[in-house]
Amino acid sequence: MDVPSDKDCLPQLMEGLAIAVEKKSEDVSSLLDSIVLQVQDSNNACVDYSSFVDHLQALLCWESKTIISKSAKVISELAKADAGREKCATSSLLKLLVKFMKDEEQDIQVLIQVCRALGNICYENDKGRLLILDADCLPILLQVLKRSLSETGESGRSLRNVAAGFLLNLLIGHEDIQQKAVELGVVDILCRVLELDGIDAAGEESCTHALVILELITDSAVNGNESLLDEQMCKVAVQVLGASSSPEVSEMCLELLHGQAENEQVKIHLARAGLCELLIQLLEKHKPLVEDDEARNLMKMACDLIVLVLTGDDSMNILYSEGQGQVFHSMVSWLSSDDEDLQITGVLAMGNFARTDKHCIQMVEAGVSKKLLTLVERNNTPDGDIRLQHALLSALRNLVIPSQNKATVLNDGLMNAVAPMLAIPTFPVVFKLLGTLRMVVDGQEEAARELGQQHELVQRLVQWCGTEDHPGVQGEANRLLAWLIKNSHDQGVLNVMLETGAVPCLVTMVTAEHAVMQNEALMALALIAAMRLNDASESLVAAKIGSSITKLLTDFGPSLSQEVVQNALTLLEQLCTSDIVKSHLIESHITSALKPISSQKNNSDMSDQINRLVSMLDSG
Template sequence: MSEETEDILNMVESLRVTSDEPEKCLDRILKFLLIEQDEEDLDQALEAAVEKGMLGDLYDIMTHTSNGTLCKVIQILAELGKTESIREPCVIQGFIPILLQQLKSDDITMATQACRALGNICFENDLGRNAVDENDFKGILLFLPFQTWGGRHTAPQTIACGFLILLNVTNTHDGLMQKAVDGGALDVLDEYIRYHQEDHGLCNMVLLTVGSFIDSEICRQKFSESSLLSTIVRLLDTHAGEVYQETVLDLLINLSEWDEVKDLLAETSLSNNLIQIIQVNQGKLDPESQQLIKMASDLLILLLTGDKGAEAMFANGEGPVFVESVKWLEDEDSRLQMAAVLAIGNFARNDNHCQRLVEEGIVEQLLELLKSHRDHEADMTLHHAILSALRNLAIPARNKPALLMAGVLETVLLLMSSETMAVVFKLLGVLRMLVDGQETAALQLGTDRLFMDRLVGWCEVDEHAGVQGEGTRLLASLVKNGRSVELMRNVIKCQGIPPLVAMVSSEHLVMQNEALVALTLICSTVLDEAALPLKQSELTETISSLLGNKSTLPEILCNTLTLTKTLCNAVSQSSPNTLSCKLLVCAGRATDIPQSLRDEIMTSGIPDIARQLSSHEEEKVREAANTFLAIFDDTTLER
């Protein structure tokens, strides 16, 4: 038995012996709890005392004693509540109702200690929070001490205790959180931030309590309706605001996860405050300054993810945030470089902004930054951010020629060897946006055998669905926009047919349509070369499955029927390309693969399904089905 355990057990025994006059024993126990000692030894000693019935002894004294003694017992409970393993036994012993009653005491010391005890006992203790919820049957407001003791004129340390209970009792407990919010807790928090800014300890406690409240979904609507948000932002403008910068930034970062609050923040002076914080700390290398730069820039980017924030901060290319972002592109601080690229990527979510950004020469700056970091795999986050910005800039049709002329295509291909799938995903996105409607760019990529081999490899990356999908979409886009025999033959040589056929069965309508269009173009142009891989990729089974599925959308049915008709029509209208091919087929030494594929379609039941679709409720489907059947029936008559 340790010395601490022996001491506390002796005190508990003395408490029982002198139960009629326990004050001296209580003083000894309190002194023991308050002296500095090893925390683990103290916890073990207290656990042993609780096992010996210490809490029952304290409960008996609480229920049969004067106010002076009661206050000492409550102070002891406040200290005991610091030990995790004792919190639930305190609840089970029945202390919560007594402590709640003492919150209404006119004795400030008594109420303060009751606050401490409740706060400590309920810290990370759902049993305690539930007990508060169950026993507070009269709807006692958890911040009642503030009102009873005179509001903001009460001693700060007493108020801090009130916020301790508000924080610890309501944290993660929806029922108590709802009661506190409905009772006006947010207004109380607002008031104390406004009137106690000079008391750093108290104001930090209030901000900590706000942080607990904003983690709750329950508070979202109430928070956006209160003045607390603007009060917290204004705190950065005060002469004492520097003390609270990190705490306030942390709060606002959490709040900005909510779209409605994000939009409200965008309408305040917050963005200017953030720029000022960054400027003041720019160039400083100490950890605190670097942390403030990171938090301020992170918060700026969060605000920019909202449409209102992006519009307000762009301000037709003259907003302070936009102006500073452009400067940061050339800053030596990697954090600011990253913030600049992310900011530009968010500004570029608007077509008008995109045009202005291109005119301002932002594309060239992004490319220079990418070139300077292209050989550093460790900079993959920056690569990802630059590619995201370039993709957004490439979306408007009027920007595409300018980006191609600036050399975006050649520069981003420098990352083609990247093994980071997140970077590859963004790379493919940039390329797909660039070739859309740009025949020359599509031909440049689609006829590059090295790139096409790499692209088809990405189409088969099972471990990253995004890369697989984006890769196949780019493949289909190259076929659609290039419309070149050479390009389509390159797709076939690089084994690009299987991914396109697989894409027809995608769960995404857009991807299905893109694949069907690409395959239709290939069948109408280079069917002789494509027939074998189409057959091997089980195109017939894919077509049959789509047409026979009652949940297939009319648009997909029409495009699938068009593909089938095109394939069959191409076979019936074509002949072997050379005399040698004819002789080989006649001699039985080669197979007419296109004809074999067509026969497979005709005998697979697809015509029967088409006949059923000729009675479809959608006129376009009926027309597509009848057009396909006309080819089938004509062929039957010829035979």
């Protein structure tokens, strides 16, 4: 019989195929080729495929591998359209297609076309997907994908591509199936797919499928604190990122790694795999080409990933490498970058490297603090970049924690550099500023005296002590007041504290939730009482110092440390030297709170002191 040309309409070709099938004609093969071309024409969307699919199913039972392969190819083309996909979603057809995949010696072209057909049928088609899963296809598909790893050349790559695409369509939207795939070892298989195809442009499609699947299953994985990305997978993902010239593949690699880099073990794997070094190289290479928002967002993600890896203690130490690490030196150089994202990344990196005293000392000796202060001087006003200001203060705060760094950084001009930042209204920046100042005055009498005598600063601190908008700022403001008093031991500082109304803030701080703040408040008040009780007595009484100490002893009594109790007793003894304050303490029923304290086992060595204090107060 005459074979219809490619220009003939699909119904004629389908009719011709039905006749050829019935006669078992040799024309079947060429008819299938023509049908593939015609099905690819979108003008055939309204054709009824019902009986045609039955003929194709019959052809799948022929012995010829070529006919089976071509029939499956036609099915895969039909299933690209919603109508065809629906007609192909029958239990008998799908079971037959899955059966071909079970044969470990199956012809590779048959496997390629069967995987394409099944993958297209279950695309956005829950009915087809469930029928395929009912045929226990998932483990069979993973075996096919595993076989594809040992197949070489174009056919092996094609099989990996269609099998991975089929797997992706099967897993989308079904977390239970994704979990089962994980249990069946899909991650190791995908890792091998990336090893084979991720570094070759010809394998981009299968690489893309693998990355999307990995992102799916890692997002939905229920593994507690564990990640599905082991050391080898992290290493391979970094290799793919370095080798790919595709922006899409690069973005998917970054998203996958970024999504998993919260895990501490993954951070270590990525640090050892050279991710940060690679990202630095890519960022510096492509920075001049970043001209649109999409490219800029990709650049930001890469910067974020570097910082995220550095937040891990072990990964940070690997990259610091005793101050000799390439990443550390690159981040120092980025402090001088003209690109704000790179510069902020450099500053954030400094804050993360400065997490041990040893690192902080080495970094200050290397001049890192001077570079940071230079940036502060350029960005210390309300119109400065908030992200940069926050990052700079965080890094400086860490650097001044070691006692030997404080004087150095102060001499480098810290106070003058940060002073204008008091005018910044943004609470997160204020929080970091107060923390930095508190750290740097610890043990630095001159600096504490200089700051504590600044009337405007202390007045601002008193205002922040009352803010309800940011508990962190409120806490840091209170603590800085206490630290200025404790570290300065200066009459001039106390003058300013009394003039600005700082005493009520410290009295309120006595009953703070945190023991460290309670203790700091007690010590600061004890210094005020020892040095300026006559001047402070009215403020202390007005602030109800007696009620605060009573509440402290009553509400926190059993949990109070010996140090806190001892400091409370010392303060009370000093307060009792003022008749006005002593009367106030008696009215506050302080003795009722003291008596139970003396009977507590951990306070037994203070019982005599407590009893004397109680007797003195009871006697009036």
